Amino acid sequence: MNARYTIRPFLASLAAVLLLIPAVGGQTRPARPARAPQNRLVEEKTGSFPVREGQRLRLWADIGNIRIRTRNSGQVSYRVRVEADASQPGAQALLSKFTLAARAVPYGVLMNARVPWREFRGRLWVTFELNVPQNFQLDVSTQTGNIETENIDGRITLVTAGGNVTARDVRGPARLETQGGHITVHDIAGDLAAYSAGGHMNVGNVKGDAVIHTGGGHIRVASVEQTARLETGGGNISLGRAGAGVVAHTSGGRIDLGETSGAIRASTGGGNIGVLNVAGPTQIDSGGGSICLTNVQGTIRASTTAGTITAWFTPESAASPAMKGKLAGPSQLESGTGDILIFIPRELAITIDAVVEEPAGDWALESTSKNPASIEADPAIPLKVSYAGTGPAARQVRGEAALNGGGEVLRLKTATGRIRLRYADSPRVSIEPELDALRRQIELHLKTSREILEREKRRAEQQMDAQLRAQAEAMAAAQEQSRFQDWQRRIMTFFSGRLRVDANEQKQRLVRSSSPAYPFLARQRRIEGVVRLDVYISSGGTVEDVKVLNGHELLARSAVAAVKQWQYEPVQVGGKAVPVVTTVDVDFRLN
Helix, strand or coil: CHHHHHHHHHHHHHHHHHCCCCCCCCCCCCCCCCCCCCCEEEEEEEEEEECCCCCEEEEEECCCEEEEEECCCCEEEEEEEEEEECCCCCHHHHHHHCEEEEEEECCEEEEEEECCHHHCCCCEEEEEEEEECCCCEEEEEECCCCEEECCECCCEEEEECCCCEEECCECCCEEEEECCCCEEECCECCCEEEEECCCCEEEEEECCCEEEEECCCCEEEEEECCCEEEEECCCCEEEEEECCCEEEEECCCCEEEEEECCCEEEEECCCCEEECCECCCEEEEECCCCEEEEEECCCEEEEECCCCEEEEECHHHCCCHHHCCECCCCEEEEECCCCEEEEECCCCEEEEEEEECCCCCCCCCCCCCCCCCCEEECCCCCCEEEEECCCCCCCEEEEEEEECCCCEEEEEEECCCCEEEEECCCCCCCCHHHHHHHHHHHHHHHHHHHHHHHHHHHHHHHHHHHHHHHHHHHHHHHHHHHHHHHHHHHHHHHHHCCEECCHHHHHCCEEECCCCCCCHHHHHCCCCEEEEEEEEECCCCEEEEEEEEECCHHHHHHHHHHHCCCEECCEEECCEEECEEEEEEEEECCC
């Protein structure tokens, strides 16, 4: 025993010197550092389950970014990478507190990833990489992290408490939710429900209904075949096309709606509103922005406190032959201080009732350079003008006309602005440049939806590929480092007969232990302290011998007796179990 203690330090030193011997070719071969992030401890968990098409994956995670790819392999496979900051105390213990439970269930696969938050004190990074069949259903939730998916043919539910949600094409209904990030989704074959506490919403084509809500970001949607309900706390709203009704509300942003076939309700606290096609009953309210409506076929109620209202009526393009040349019902346009500009076709049967409550300047109908008229009309429009009130403070101007025998009433009202009535084909005023400019503006604004989707798609693909490459390189470097460490250990074992293992590393292999008895005399004298032991462990994991390095003599015997009963997992070097030596601290504390 004494000879072993004497020669072991010498052999360990000799092994360390041999590591510096030049390799073939005269080049020194130092340890190659891993290319993984510095100061990170890493653990990985992997697994797979055979599944059938149409089944479901349910994943609930307390923490982690989740990436889901589709592979027609007939199974669900996963790789979970857990990283901790090695510079923080208890980093290894922190990794061990992350638990993953995965099992096959009748409907598919169930996974739960948990962290005990009350004990969570350090930093932890978790990444989920999953492969599922394309014809599959997803129910995925994480408390913090991003969620990304490839094309899925089934129903999906993706929920995160704080990250972004990115999904490609979904051939089924989708529910997407985040408490703070952005949502990007391509085409949806079913209904869509998307909610964000404040991020931007970028959506492609939705075949069903769409309910999209964000606390403050922008909403951009290419098209919705059925009903669209869009709401944001302050961002802009853009919708390219809607097959049924539209409800859009923003507390202060702009609203742009393209081709719509059903009823429209749009309101903003202060931004502009533009609608390219009005086919159904429409109600529009702006707190202070302008309103621009083209290709109006349905009834309208529009109001703004300060902006301008521009409307171009085209009932000749109505789908029903009986409605051509007529309005579907009475309409009303009202502005507080802004102007109202109306374009109508000559064959339209309509009754006009236009009122300016407090016109500026004189009451004259004809315009002059110094005194613009309150109501202007095309010379061919038989407008009858009347005035009400006396004195400069009450000079209401009313203009009335019954065109083509009269029809549904179009009421126009402004407090202090002007009202202008024009025939759409009047040689005096051509509206085509203005209309074309409006259409270009709306279409350009709506075009950004698809561009943003494509840009986000490319960004997500590049980011995912870069992360996967980085992880692959880190794994390869870690494997190379592991092989070098294994070579080191083989040399140490060859020369010393035993491998010295770090105390913390060996502690992780402890499978059975017993607490030492507190010696009566030491307790009577109230002696406390740590006994440090050098422990020799066989290749089978049993304790062969123990040497006391330091500690009180009244405590040492009890510590040695207890540690001799301990059992460890065998240590493998090159696939073979080897004996090891390590250090153990036994702490004695009085209650």
